[in-house]
Amino acid sequence: MSRLDSIQRPASEPAAPARTIRSYHARSGGGIASLAVREHPMPVPGPGEVLVAVRAVSLSFRELLVLRGSYVLPVRPDVVPVSDGAGEVVATGPGVGTVAAGDRVTATLFPTWQHGPFGAQHLPQLGGSLDGLLTEFAVLPETALVPIPAHLSYREAATLPCAAVTAWNALTGDGRGVRAGDTVVTLGSGGVSLFAIQFARLLGARVIATTGDPAKAARLRALGADEVVDRRDTPDWDGPVRELTAGRGADRIIDVVGTLDRSLRAVAIEGHVACVGFVGGAPVPLDPRLLFASAATVRALAVGSRAQFLEMNRAIGARELRPVIDRVFGFDDAPEAYRYYESASPFGKVVIALD
Known part of the structure; x- marks a missing residue:
């Protein structure tokens, strides 16, 4: 039987609870x-x-923080994650x-944040203080829904709400935004960084990517990076960035690691330094x-x-851009998807498919 067979009422009426559904639950700090x-x-x-019949979800570093008990925002007990x-x-x-x-839809991570600046009134978030989407069916506010671009599959669209929107905000959300001819630096090959490479190129910028894995350098170039700095050989990656910009420095740095000293x-x-996260662990104290010296803007977002x-x-x-997906797991294998995401250093998003 199809998952939708039990829903008989017109779209304008609520669906009757005619059957059971499956949802994952998790405990903050429970791993x-x-x-x-x-x-x-x-x-x-x-x-x-x-x-909404959920067709696919994707994992981000945020999901690991929720399970580790180190997420910066409140997490409800026994939450449905993701x-x-x-x-x-x-x-x-x-x-x-x-x-x-x-209709094919995805949803905003912060359901009440429609436009304008972020504020405390928008703190409720899916998979945190609100139940998330690692479930077969979810009820969501109409105002949180976003149509899926026509060329994307459900699996591709599931990668957008956190990593892609963060990258877009980091590049465009400061009032000036990236302009053609600017130089953008990305760090590593996580979801935000890969989307930032694609979006920066779409906006006409030159991209310098850094990586600690030389094997990924060619893939970063294929995605759109003009130059790649190997942090394994040159951990002081700010030096090569200066050299590649004739001493001027980059117009914008997307810092997902927390190395604000090097970014500055x-x-x-x-x-502009967009402070997106701290996947590198404990941040280094910042020298004011x-x-x-840089007169730069540091914006946490x-x-x-x-x-x-x-x-x-x-x-x-408009550009028929496609997200990078590393691996797809089934719904029953969600814990394995988490373990893979945590340990395998994937190149692209890890997706859990329900279709």
Whole structure:
């Protein structure tokens, strides 16, 4: 039987809880071992809500932080994890008018953040203080949904909400944005960095990528990097960036590692450092003299708004850009997907497919 066979009502009416669904649950601080599948009645969308059959989800470093108990935002007990997913609308609650059954959608990580600056009122997030998408069916607010670009599969679309929107915000969300001819530096080959390479090239920038794995250098160039700096040979990667920019420095650095001291040494005067994360572990204390020497803007950012998501999707659709997927796991193998993501240093996104 299809997962949708039990939903008989028109799209304008809530779906009846005619069957059970499966969802993963996890405990913050419990690690991957805390992931467990449970059965629930089919959820029913209320006013302004939409029932989505989840087709795929993707993992990001955020998901590991949630399970490790080190995520910076609140996590509800016994949470359904994972913020990033894509699926098909199968039923809508009263008052819903922008989507209908059959629409292909994904959702914003922060469901209430529609546009403008981020604020405390937007802190509730999927897979954290709100249940996430590692489930067969999810009820989501209509206002959180974003249409999937027509050329993308569900698996590709599932990679967008966290890593891609973060990269887009890092490149465009400061009021100036990357311009043709700018130089952008990316660090490593995680999801944000790979999207940043693709988006920076789309915006006309020159890209210098850094990597600690020489085997990935050719793949970074194939994705769009103009130059690749091997951090294994030159851990002081700010020096090569200066050399490659004739001493000027990069206009923008997407720092996912937390090495702000090096980023400030590598950035141009009045350049921009987007502080996206700290996957490198404990950050190095920052010397304020580096800030004054560079006169740079250091902007910490939290993913992006729904308006930025829509803007990004228009750019993705116009150029038919495709996300990089490293490996796909089945729903029953979700714990193995987490373990692979944690230990294998994937090149591209790790996806869990439900279709």
